[in-house]
Amino acid sequence: MAPKKNKTEEVSGAMRAARFGRVKNNLSMGFVGLPNVGKSTLTNLLAGAAHAEAANYPFCTIDPNVVTAVVPDQKFKYLAKTFSPPSVVPAVLKVVDIAGLIRGASEGAGLGNAFLSHIAAVDGIFHLVRAFDSDEVVHVDDSVDPIRDLETIQGELCLKDLSTLESVLENEKNAVRKAKGIAKSTDPPLSELFMGAYEKCLDLLKKNTPVQAGEFTSGEVDLIKDWSLITTKPQIIIVNLSKKNFIRKGSKWLGKIQEWVKEHGDGQIIPMSCEFEQEYFDLKDDPAAAQAYLDECTQQARDLGLKGPGFVCKSIVPRLIRSGRQALCLQSFYTAGPKEVRAWTIQQGTLAPQAAGVIHTDFEKGFIKAEVANFDDFKALHGGAASMAKVKEAGKYRQEGKSYVMQEGDIVVFMHNTNKAKK
Numbered sequence: 001m002a003p004k005k006n007k008t009e010e011v012s013g014a015m016r017a018a019r020f021g022r023v024k025n026n027l028s029m030g031f032v033g034l035p036n037v038g039k040s041t042l043t044n045l046l047a048g049a050a051h052a053e054a055a056n057y058p059f060c061t062i063d064p065n066v067v068t069a070v071v072p073d074q075k076f077k078y079l080a081k082t083f084s085p086p087s088v089v090p091a092v093l094k095v096v097d098i099a100g101l102i103r104g105a106s107e108g109a110g111l112g113n114a115f116l117s118h119i120a121a122v123d124g125i126f127h128l129v130r131a132f133d134s135d136e137v138v139h140v141d142d143s144v145d146p147i148r149d150l151e152t153i154q155g156e157l158c159l160k161d162l163s164t165l166e167s168v169l170e171n172e173k174n175a176v177r178k179a180k181g182i183a184k185s186t187d188p189p190l191s192e193l194f195m196g197a198y199e200k201c202l203d204l205l206k207k208n209t210p211v212q213a214g215e216f217t218s219g220e221v222d223l224i225k226d227w228s229l230i231t232t233k234p235q236i237i238i239v240n241l242s243k244k245n246f247i248r249k250g251s252k253w254l255g256k257i258q259e260w261v262k263e264h265g266d267g268q269i270i271p272m273s274c275e276f277e278q279e280y281f282d283l284k285d286d287p288a289a290a291q292a293y294l295d296e297c298t299q300q301a302r303d304l305g306l307k308g309p310g311f312v313c314k315s316i317v318p319r320l321i322r323s324g325r326q327a328l329c330l331q332s333f334y335t336a337g338p339k340e341v342r343a344w345t346i347q348q349g350t351l352a353p354q355a356a357g358v359i360h361t362d363f364e365k366g367f368i369k370a371e372v373a374n375f376d377d378f379k380a381l382h383g384g385a386a387s388m389a390k391v392k393e394a395g396k397y398r399q400e401g402k403s404y405v406m407q408e409g410d411i412v413v414f415m416h417n418t419n420k421a422k423k
Contacts, residue, residue, distance in 0.1 A: 021234070021328065021329075027124070027347075028123055029093065029327070030124070030126065032128070034130070037149070038128060041278060043065060044067075047067035047068065048069070048070065065096070067095050070090050073343060075334070076343045079375075082336075082382070085338055088342075095324070096118065096121075098118045098122075119233075120230060122233070123233060123234075124236070127236065128238045132241055132245070151208070154210070158206075158208050161201070161211065161229045162202070164229055165205070173190065197224055201224065201229065204231075211232045212231060213267075234328065236269075236323055237257065238269075239270070243279070246273035246275075248306055254271060270320060276297070280293055280315055331345075332346075332409070333355060333410040334410070344359065350405070350406050351402065351406070352403075363416045369401055371414075371415065373391050375409040375410070376409075378391050378396075
């Protein structure tokens with residue numbers, strides 16, 4: 001099984017990949033993969049409802065299906081239970097189920113052009129590969145080989161970006177010719193910054209490696225952001241195993257997949273099983289039966305001599321949602337009171353006025369200050385009361401100004417002047 005990365009590594013990698021992304025709070029992850037690898041099934045599971053059609057034939061999902069997956073959040077649940085308001089609004093992750101891609105998509109094969117436009121519209125990629133055998137689920141290439149599938153998908157994305165780079169180069173030349181009054185037949189001199197960024201991207205793509213894996217200066221990143229390259233998007237590799245292999249946390253493919261990913265820019269790998277997850281999900285209305293199912297699967301691992309916390313069977317769906325959110329560098333802050341507890345989504349590094357603007361644009365325009373409590377302080381001090389009184393008594397309730405960088409789990413009240421905002 002692929003080794004787990006520690007939190008520091010994951011956050012660092014996420015921030016690295018997200019440097020090319022949009023600065024917005026409503027970012028989305030898109031499922032990418034060949035037909036019949038489990039994208040629609042997993043989309044359904046992430047959403048907790050059958051929002052996307054899952055069928056055993058290629059291109060059953062022609063138009064992208066968009067679902068919202070509730071973000072697993074113990075802090076939010078604690079606040080909701082403590083305040084018990086009539087309105088409870090969790091954070092969500094937007095997920096797009098994109099139609100399957102086949103070899104030649106970069107040149108328009110299959111649903112290639114539509115696929116590429118759909119993936120260009122999302123901000124991060126869940127790259128799902130199939131590592132299970134089944135006579136009931138056909139494979140578009142007639143055999144199971146996740147390494148070949150990884151090569152196919154990433155190859156098509158890189159080929160598309162290579163084509164885009166050609167246009168980027170020609171557009172830059174035309175811009176320089178126009179600025180300098182040079183004839184169209186002349187090959188103009190291009191800036192060192194442009195050529196440095198261009199050649200780095202070209203070298204990576206020719207090696208079938210995503211651009212987001214490269215080393216770039218801040219100036220080069222700013223340039224590349226405007227080039228609309230697909231492979232600048234953060235990517236998580238999800239390996240769909242059989243239920244049997246998921247339970248035993250092993251497969252002949254996992255080591256090979258890990259090696260391939262390391263050679264092509266590295267990244268996060270999450271093994272899971274749609275078969276296991278679907279069977280578990282189908283028992284969601286019967287908690288006792290659902291727990292019995294998990295216990296039975298854990299016992300199967302023990303019967304194989306596999307013991308320890310790593311072999312206790314549980315759903316991977318919460319981890320997928322959290323990982324997608326982390327890849328996009330998103331985090332939550334909370335507002336909590338007798339009427340509503342809500343988790344608000346912002347990007348890491350957001351300042352207090354901009355966070356206030358997520359609630360209402362007037363809050364940002366008329367921002368005065370933020371009154372902030374740390375969740376851990378609230379949990380330790382509130383003494384069961386749905387109130388900040390004891391947190392304030394302990395001196396743990398603070399006031400922050402316009403330069404305050406929001407932290408994951410902040411509980412906030414924004415003070416604002418709406419009259420000032422309207423001017």
